[in-house]
Amino acid sequence: MALKKYEPRDIRNVVFVSHGGAGKTTLGEAILYDGKMTNRLGSVDDDSSILAFEPEEQRRRITIAPKLFYCDWKKTKLNFIDTPGDTNFFVETRLAMAVADAALVLVSAPDGVQVGTEMVWRHADEFALPRLVFVSKMDRERADFEAALEDIRKVLSDKAVAFQIPIGKEGGFEGVLDLLGGKAWTFPGDGRDPQAADIPSQLKEVAAKAREQLIEAIAASDDELLAKYLDTMELSEEEITRGLRKAIAERTVIPVLCGAAGRNLGVQPLLDALLAGAPSPAEQPPRKGIDPKTKAEIERKCSESEPFSALVWKTAGADIGRVSYLRVFSGKLTGDMTLHNPGRDASERPGTLYALYGKNRETLAEVGAGDMVALAKLKDTHTGDTLCDPKAPIQYAPPPIPNPVISFALRPRSKGDEDKVAAKLKDIVDQDPALQITHDQQSKEILLSGMGTIHIEANVEKLKRFGVDVELLPPKVPYRETIKGRAQNVEGKHKKQTGGKGQFGVCYINMEPLPRGSGFVFEDKIFGGAIPRQFIPSVEKGIRDRMQRGVVAGYPVVDLKVELIDGKYHDVDSDSRSFEFAGSKGFQAGFKQARPCLLEPIMKLEVTCPDENMGDVIGDINQRRGRVLGMEARGRNQVIKAQVPMSETLKYAADLRSITGGRGAFAIEFSHYEELPANLAEKIIAEAKVAHEEED
Secondary structure, rough: OOOOOOOHHHEEEEEOOOOOOHHHHHHHHHHHHHHOOOOOOOOOOOOOOOOOOOOHHHHHHHOOEEEEEEEEOOOOOEEEOOOOOHHHHHHHHHHHHOOOOOOEEEEOOOOOOOEEEEEEEEHHHHHOOEEEEEEOOOEEEEEEEOHHHHHHHHHHHEEEOOEEEOOOOHHOOHHHHHOOEEEEOOOOOOOOEEEEOOOHHHHHHHHHHHHHHHHHHHHHHHHHHHHHHHHHOOHHHHHHHHHHHHHHOOOOOOOEOEEEHHHOOOHHHHHHHHHHHHOOOOHOOEEEEEOOOOEEEEEOOOOOOOOOEEEEEEEEOOOOOEEEEEEEEEOOOEOOOEEEEEEOOEOOOOOOOOEEEOOEEEEEEEEOOOEEEEEEOOOOOOOOOOOEOOOOOOOOOEEEEEOOOOOEEEEEOOOOOOHHHHHHHHHHHHHHOOOOEOOOOOOOOEEEEHHHHHHHHHHHHHHHHOOEEEEEEEOOOOOEEOOOOOOOEEEEEEEEEEOOOOOOEEEEEEEOOOOOOOEEEEEEOOOOOOOHHHHHHHHHHHHHHHHHOOOOOOEEEOOOOOEEEEOOOOOOOOHHHHHHHHHHHHHHHHHOOOOEEEEEEEEEEEEEEEHEEEEEHHHHHOOOEEEEEEEEOOOEEEEEEEEEEEEEEEHHHHHHHHHHOOOOEEEEEEEEEEEOHHHHHHHHHHHHHHHHHHHO
């Protein structure tokens, strides 16, 4: 039997975000259990999790890809997205945030606000997401709700206010006080059947003070409510409910709740709070897009009466083939419709509609505006694409995908597996938009680029699971060759006589360096027909070909000027090929005379780390031949901006993790080329000669 269709007002779309290890997946398992979607409380630790089901996730005990799940709670459909907390996988976390209507931010009670939480908080600001905060792991040693709340206010937002206070502490944590409802909730047994009681006498004073602060925060968010509150010092239950919902939507109040999901403590009150406080799709402003033909801005309201439109925010592999996750923004969807993909000018038929909860799924007869749905085996639709009514096309803009920060070369362990590797790589790149595949024409290597070492390694493990075993190698750094001096009147001569028509071509060239980034300039200064006009392009071609292959270390040559000043030819033996060889030989000879050097790529590096790690991070950057350009405070963290040679950053993700205990994050992009120090250049050149001799 297919699941029912929900109206937009009866849906909540909530994304879980936090630093890694704060307990998002554990909370998801408890919600599935309390929502009676499962008959046991799944656990990440014993591999019984419904949500963390990929082998790579079970091995590392982290979420690698977002997981969509839902439950019906008090006749409302709650759609949740459990996202990765490791910065290696934050690209997909951002994509999930782009289709949510609210964010639940988890903060570990023992650890406080961590750097990953700060990062996702800023992403939530970008998407203007209303949010609630759940202080997790309240039953752990060193768990302190007041300290966590103060940390949240200091680092994340001064709009944060306690919505609950805990009953008990650390191992004695047993429930929560509902400040608005005035009840104490405890969770005996497996926690599935909470019990309400009056607030214990020893907590009444603390609860009264916390409730007053909450009511004041709600009142302060609305001029009308504030006027009444200042006049009477009280608000009605209806005014509190309405004011809270408005304040959360406008992000003037951020409720802070608490619990211990691993023991299923505090989960049902959290669901009630999301029901009461998180906005429904019906309350969202119209979604803006563009008309694919005119490029004019158009919009769709979250209404079934509007034409169908949806954004594909995730692609995943499954036992039923490739699955596309959609957020429906307008209209309704049935399996027999024909959909238009304006970005690829393609048509799709949805077929069966699925509601997912982790690795499990239910079928749907139709899906309405505001809901989430999964479709299988779409032919030509990928993450970031729009699907819409072909009679009323619209195209939504997906969040931009940042450039990769690290690349590794892949080598099949079995010869002849190259085609198989290419096919499977395409599959995993389709599932993860943060991955990129390139082919290095110079080294003939396949390069897999991503957001960090763990990101690459996890996908290589997935490749192996798909039947393709590859070796992960550091790629060749894209050095460049250039010159620092001049060469004058250098001869390039090619002469070959083997009987019959021979080969003959001679050219004379001057060579000089150009400013960095100028590329290559070729000037023809031949006078008097020393080289026939038809052969001059051949000289340039020979030079350009040699520049691509390098002279001293096999790297492309850049930033120089060559003047062709003279030459010789033979009426019978000269041809285009002869002058190509002459140009190549002359260029090699001139290059070696003109003080050749190697250039290395320099990267722009931005590191975010806790204050206490700043000195170690800067010291490490200096050891990598880096230059620190500046620092600025951001909350409790420091942001360090630097320039570092690419060769020194290939394993930076793992090293930064070690230095900061996993609390650091970084962004990296290409900046410019600089001369490689002579001692290092000699080593690169020597290695290139050995490799060349081995090939010969």
